[in-house]
Amino acid sequence: MTDALNIPEGYRAVTPGGGFIAHNGPLYARMDNGQLQLGFRVEQRHCNPLQICHGGMLATLADMQLALGVIYQAEQAERRFLPTISLQLDYLAPAPLGSWLHGETQVLRGTRNMVFVQALLHADGALVARASGILKQGPLMEPGSGRDPFKILNS
Secondary structure, three states: OHHHHOOOOOOEEEOOOOHHHHHHOOEEEEEEOOEEEEEEEOOHHHEOOOOEEOHHHHHHHHHHHHHHHHHOOOOOOOOEOOOEEEEEEEEOOOOEOOOEEEEEEEEEEEOOOEEEEEEEEEEOOEEEEEEEEEEEOOOEOOOOOOOOOOOOOOO
């Protein structure tokens, strides 16, 4: 399947987020310069009637990118579950059918209870959306989950 979708080098199929992502994905992940990048190839099932990626699918990728991008940053000492309490998206350009869509995360500020974060989404190199979110500092991940709590790097 990876060959048929022409997945860029270094990405691996992942299913973080339980059944919803398993059903709406597949998503792919890789580490690039210490940053987790999530991505997928825009397929027909991800599109609206104009043959561009549906805003809901962009929001799904952004939501996952925000939280997992924080969890996988090298300087993150504790691995916590980070539920989204606020998500805002700016749709900047279309992501057409067949394009490779991926995101990158930037932590803006962290407090004891929350993380303020943004993600940029690109389709074939063009900026298509900016997401900003507030994540709650939830419970610690399972002890021993280490650097890869969702098992996305060695899947």
